Amino acid sequence: MKLLSNFAASSYPIADLHLLRDADTRAAAALLAECPVMQAEAGENVSDPTRPRLTVVLRGTLSVQAEGVTTRLLPGESVGEQSVLDDDADPAILTALERSELLLIDADVAWRLIEESDGVARNLLRLLSFRIRAANVQLRKRQKLGEFYRQLSMNDGLTGLHNRAWLNDMLPRLVGTAHKTGKPLSVIMLDIDHFKRFNDRHGHPQGDQALRAAAQVLASALRPSDCAVRYGGEELMVILPETSGTVAAAVAGRLCERMRQASVLPDAHPLPHITASFGVASLAPAQDEQQLVATADAALYRAKAAGRDRVDVDGSASSTPVLPSAA
Ligand SMILES: Nc1nc2c(ncn2[C@@H]2O[C@H](COP(=O)(O)OP(=O)(O)OP(=O)(O)O)[C@@H](O)[C@H]2O)c(=O)[nH]1
Numbered sequence: 289m290k291l292l293s294n295f296a297a298s299s300y301p302i303a304d305l306h307l308l309r310d311a312d313t314r315a316a317a318a319l320l321a322e323c324p325v326m327q328a329e330a331g332e333n334v335s336d337p338t339r340p341r342l343t344v345v346l347r348g349t350l351s352v353q354a355e356g357v358t359t360r361l362l363p364g365e366s367v368g369e370q371s372v373l374d375d376d377a378d379p380a381i382l383t384a385l386e387r388s389e390l391l392l393i394d395a396d397v398a399w400r401l402i403e404e405s406d407g408v409a410r411n412l413l414r415l416l417s418f419r420i421r422a423a424n425v426q427l428r429k430r431q432k433l434g435e436f437y438r439q440l441s442m443n444d445g446l447t448g449l450h451n452r453a454w455l456n457d458m459l460p461r462l463v464g465t466a467h468k469t470g471k472p473l474s475v476i477m478l479d480i481d482h483f484k485r486f487n488d489r490h491g492h493p494q495g496d497q498a499l500r501a502a503a504q505v506l507a508s509a510l511r512p513s514d515c516a517v518r519y520g521g522e523e524l525m526v527i528l529p530e531t532s533g534t535v536a537a538a539v540a541g542r543l544c545e546r547m548r549q550a551s552v553l554p555d556a557h558p559l560p561h562i563t564a565s566f567g568v569a570s571l572a573p574a575q576d577e578q579q580l581v582a583t584a585d586a587a588l589y590r591a592k593a594a595g596r597d598r599v600d601v602d603g604s605a606s607s608t609p610v611l612p613s614a615a
Pocket residue numbers: 446479480481482483484485487491492493494495496499520521522592596
């Protein structure tokens with residue numbers, strides 16, 4: 289930066305400085321008289337990381353970069369108020385966006401301006417209050433964005449169901465709650481039958497469509513307290529809090545039947561259908577979430593081995609084929 293003059297020798301009126309509006313102009317002029325007026329070139333960094341001070345834009349534009357947010361200062365506006373109040377150097381990066389003229393006010397002069405003029409103190413409070421509001425708005429926006437991305441990262445892009453990351457986060461909590469409250473917790477693992485064959489016959493995009501249809505069957509058949517998860521590939525899972533094994537088996541039977549009836553590719557002739565195999569397990573005393581999933585997986589394996597398109601309930605003697613409904 290190049291020194292142009294001191295403020296007394298410059299032609300800038302005090303009334304143009306926002307911070308000094310309604311201040312006692314004569315007293316302010318006396319205090320500011322020796323403060324330097326500097327010239328900065330476009331792109332020049334004009335921050336001072338060593339000491340607190342006020343920087344007032346007299347001409348040109350200044351960019352202020354702080355905590356990931358960039359703002360522009362126009363003539364009359366200032367930066368560094370908080371650094372003066374904190375008695376600490378301003379961490380913001382100040383860059384001239386064009387050839388600019390700046391008034392630099394050291395912290396001790398800034399304090400005397402505040403102490404000697406109610407107007408300056410009032411302007412400062414207004415300015416800080418405005419900045420707090422702006423910072424709060426930014427914070428709320430970031431929180432919303434963060435929540436949006438968190439939701440996104442917890443959902444499977446293809447089916448819209450919860451994904452494995454969600455499961456890894458939620459299932460231990462649900463298991464913990466079930467053990468603590470003594471209420472039952474059941475899970476259903478299901479896997480689309482012969483899905484490789486479906487893909488080979490109809491194509492991978494149609495396979496994706498079948499997966500979406502299967503997810504839709506789950507989403508439309510469950511209570512709001514139940515959760516459907518894409519466990520991986522063509523394997524899905526349903527979590528049923530406060531649900532006994534008997535009820536979960538009935539739910540699985542209903543899902544098995546609806547899966548068979550689901551309209552997968554409505555425009556295809558003949559209409560392709562999917563079936564799925566289901567394994568049901570309920571949380572046993574002292575069981576953790578991994579053991580619960582492994583138990584449901586074992587039941588699913590038995591349902592596959594027994595002929596697919598059926599439900600196997602852990603602890604029951606055999607897997608149950610679900611008969612087509614009369615309708
Ligand atoms: N279209 C599509 N296919 C997938 C996706 N994820 C996994 N698959 C396919 O699912 C098929 C699973 O095949 P397998 O594990 O052999 O099982 P399967 O053919 O369903 O046979 P069973 O489970 O024994 O009835 C593979 O061909 C995978 O490519 C997906 O996101 N989209």
